[in-house]
Amino acid sequence: MISTFDRFGSLASSRMALLRLLVFCTLAACYMAYSPPGPPPPLPPNHPLHPLSCNDSQVLAVADFALQSINRDQKDGYTLSLSRVHDVWEHYQENMGSVYYLTLDVLETGCHVLSKKAPKDCGPRSLHESVYGQCKAMFHINKPNRVLYLLAYNCTLRPVSQKKIHFMCPDCPSPFDVSDPEVLEAATESLAKFNSENPSKQYSLVKVTRAVGQWVVGPSYFVDYLIKESPCTQSQASCSLQPSDSAPVGICHGSVVKAPLKKFVSVTCEFFEPKVPGDVNPDVTQESKKLPSVDKASQKNTAPTNSPSITAPRGSVQRLPDLDAGKLDDSKEKIPKEAFPVQLDLTTNPQGDTLDVSFLYLGPEEKKLEVWPFPRNQPRFPACPGPEGGTNPLILPP
Numbered sequence: 001m002i003s004t005f006d007r008f009g010s011l012a013s014s015r016m017a018l019l020r021l022l023v024f025c026t027l028a029a030c031y032m033a034y035s036p037p038g039p040p041p042p043l044p045p046n047h048p049l050h051p052l053s054c055n056d057s058q059v060l061a062v063a064d065f066a067l068q069s070i071n072r073d074q075k076d077g078y079t080l081s082l083s084r085v086h087d088v089w090e091h092y093q094e095n096m097g098s099v100y101y102l103t104l105d106v107l108e109t110g111c112h113v114l115s116k117k118a119p120k121d122c123g124p125r126s127l128h129e130s131v132y133g134q135c136k137a138m139f140h141i142n143k144p145n146r147v148l149y150l151l152a153y154n155c156t157l158r159p160v161s162q163k164k165i166h167f168m169c170p171d172c173p174s175p176f177d178v179s180d181p182e183v184l185e186a187a188t189e190s191l192a193k194f195n196s197e198n199p200s201k202q203y204s205l206v207k208v209t210r211a212v213g214q215w216v217v218g219p220s221y222f223v224d225y226l227i228k229e230s231p232c233t234q235s236q237a238s239c240s241l242q243p244s245d246s247a248p249v250g251i252c253h254g255s256v257v258k259a260p261l262k263k264f265v266s267v268t269c270e271f272f273e274p275k276v277p278g279d280v281n282p283d284v285t286q287e288s289k290k291l292p293s294v295d296k297a298s299q300k301n302t303a304p305t306n307s308p309s310i311t312a313p314r315g316s317v318q319r320l321p322d323l324d325a326g327k328l329d330d331s332k333e334k335i336p337k338e339a340f341p342v343q344l345d346l347t348t349n350p351q352g353d354t355l356d357v358s359f360l361y362l363g364p365e366e367k368k369l370e371v372w373p374f375p376r377n378q379p380r381f382p383a384c385p386g387p388e389g390g391t392n393p394l395i396l397p398p
């Protein structure tokens with residue numbers, strides 16, 4: 001953790017250097033120097049937020065931290081990975097470090113968030129099963145105080161357009177509703193196979209998280225579903241004493257391929273890392289991990305662990321339908337003005353507001369951050385959006 005902080009060693013100082021630079025030349029001339037192509041974007045006068053390059057290595061590190069925090073905050077869905085930084089603004093505040101306003105283009109990976117795997121350890125999805133979108137995040141970094149904290153986020157995701165996929169690949173599997181009876185049957189049948197092969201412990205279905213269907217030699221279904229431990233063994237045919245609140249312990253990938261005379265069922269299950277005993281509030285624990293210098297005893301005295309500011313949800317991931325879904329072929333309907341609407345404003349006051357973040361700091365004194373409305377339709381740094389690293393344009397937000 002300490003070494004990751006060192007990557008920010010020059011953030012504040014480079015910010016100061018930029019400020020000094022601004023004293024000696026006009027904004028326009030500076031931007032000319034930064035970016036030969038394109039006209040210099042004018043900055044709104046007196047605005048404290050400054051655009052940064054989306055390809056800057058420190059910006060990419062901040063984007064990674066923000067996305068890790070977003071992934072950790074999820075109880076549901078699949079881990080998000082970064083396709084590119086779309087837009088980034090920094091607000092440097094004397095003695096408080098910086099608040100970054102990030103717009104990130106993201107992709108769902110194949111790992112469920114409960115697996116806690118890092119996006120880099122998760123295989124990419126096939127293009128036809130892709131889900132992509134955009135997140136906005138406000139991330140606070142105060143390097144001297146070792147604070148890295150996601151203040152707020154919101155994301156909007158959509159599946160890749162099936163119309164475009166079918167144009168390229170008419171036989172590709174298509175997504176199915178997770179509550180479709182055929183999908184539930186495929187999950188139940190594949191889990192029954194898993195249970196019969198591992199009779200010492202039995203598992204039951206929590207819910208289906210993803211499903212696709214395809215015609216192979218007959219209708220075929222491929223499903224992902226969460227499982228929990230079942231107190232029932234095979235010999236107890238009908239036992240219903242299941243604790244209804246038990247947490248999912250793993251995720252299974254099952255398939256049922258129906259041939260005219262035979263059904264082929266397959267299943268593999270992976271189990272999540274068991275929770276550390278006594279880890280009653282993962283949110284708080286994760287936040288204290290971001291404050292490596294904080295020793296447990298002093299933290300108890302100064303930061304109440306039931307502080308609503310820590311445990312309150314800081315954002316959400318919204319899932320919308322495929323952009324082309326429900327449109328007729330000759331439809332004149334155009335793509336909505338904002339294909340991936342994401343709202344993120346901790347204030348609507350055009351002059352900014354203050355946010356109490358004392359709970360992130362050790363001392364008794366009050367610590368306040370200035371927050372501003374999220375920059376919208378403003379000229380941004382010419383190197384934005386950043387390089388997309390080979391992501392297919394079909395799964396990049398416009």
Ligand SMILES: *[C@@H]1O[C@H](CO)[C@@H](O)[C@H](O)[C@H]1NC(C)=O
Nearest residue numbers: 152154316318343344345346
């Ligand atoms: C996040 O989005 C939801 C609706 O999608 C909105 O109600 C909420 O205010 C947003 N959060 C912030 C901090 O703007």
Ligand SMILES: *[C@@H]1O[C@H](CO)[C@@H](O)[C@H](O)[C@H]1NC(C)=O
Nearest residue numbers: 054055056057383386387388
């Ligand atoms: C992004 O930065 C890397 C190195 O930092 C550089 O090699 C690459 O050309 C840059 N890409 C763009 C599109 O600016």
